[in-house]
Amino acid sequence: MQEAVGLIGPQGAQERVLDGVRRAIIEGRHLPGQPLSEVALAAEHDVSRTPVREALKQLQIEGLVEIRPRVGSFVRAPSRREVVELFELKEMLEGMGARLLAARGPVHELDALEENIERSGEAVARADAQRYAGLVHEFHELIVTGANNTQLVTHYRTLMNQLAYQRLVSASLTRPGRLGESLAEHRHVLDLVRGKDGIGAEFAMRDHVRSSERATLTAGHPLGGRSSTKES
Amino acid sequence: MQEAVGLIGPQGAQERVLDGVRRAIIEGRHLPGQPLSEVALAAEHDVSRTPVREALKQLQIEGLVEIRPRVGSFVRAPSRREVVELFELKEMLEGMGARLLAARGPVHELDALEENIERSGEAVARADAQRYAGLVHEFHELIVTGANNTQLVTHYRTLMNQLAYQRLVSASLTRPGRLGESLAEHRHVLDLVRGKDGIGAEFAMRDHVRSSERATLTAGHPLGGRSSTKES
DNA sequence: CCACGGCTTCTTGCATGCATCACAAGTTAA
């Protein structure tokens, strides 16, 4: 071909491939263990193998893809152990976010959190688990971004990608009573943040993450439990 | 050329380039802001541009290199603000390591830590700051690896690369009295870990990181203070 | 003297071709 006429596109070809494949994995369109052929992805996104290779490399670093040299790339599913490890990290990072946010004083994220809790209350009242799942995501995201620490946000986002958090949360919220429980914990965290109790907010958030972890791991485990890396 | 006769090399060409450039940046052979030409690096490592590009991409994700699209790659120096952010993260991650290590009970890392403190005492007695710096690195590394959480280790290593920790620590330890102070803090942390006081160990470690941060940032700042991204 | 516009040059981004290696199916011998 060698046309490259359409120039670099909106934001480069490899970024398009990167976002596309990442979303496909997180949304479950590519299942764990499934091989990701470079030529197939190149054809699918209508680019050559080069940007596909670079995108796969980045996804490997993000933990979504496993590249076995000279063999190929595969969708990576974290093992059960890794999920526990990721939750341990999540606990620390979100606790850190709550503490830093409390220390910042009144910033616009607090209003957004207030509004989030209000809308969450409505969703819980209607038992709309799907909608609440989205609001949960927003709540945690606001806590972390509100900490005003870009490094924290970067590491946190990587973590969440690996956890395929969306699906996990949706699964955990099916347990009856969990919605109200979760909302109460959110409210408690926000109260402590507003009260500028940094350490209190940190530990409330950590407790919340742990209880959320329990709810998630005791619910169905859509992860399969086994890593894609078979070590036989 | 197109020879590729020597086959794939010991561990692939791009890995060689990756390690080489990373070490060069961390050890200060490539200075912040300096442009990293693909062709120059390719010639230096005797490979083509392709593996160099992939290595640079990974280094960008690790935070050591900034790639301005269509412009070039540059050695990235974290801004003062980013250094503070990185230390905040370091504090949380090492605190987490200490807590998890305490919960694990008697593992071989504890013996290694004991021995490390012993050797550290000798280094302090001889006022050998250089040797002590290496032992500090080992101590913190043992705390983190001893937590038995591979995700933690991964994120932590990335962090340390960005901080160019080696140089920073060496600089901070020039302040008189800091060596003994630091050693006492290490010993305190290890005592709490051995006593299985997880939360205590976590906060002792966090306190230690904060005091280490103060010592580092008040010492000379070899980082230049300004980011490589000039925003004028 | 300073500002602005066109141009040159060097850079990256992507496409493509070739060599090498991993895996599996088919074949043969015990």
Next chain:
DNA sequence: TTAACTTGTGATGCATGCAAGAAGCCGTGG
């Protein structure tokens, strides 16, 4: 029948060529 060997097919890893864009430079106009 089973195990080991051979060979074929497909994949990745790397080298290289071409086009588009960005930074710097020089000349010109004010």
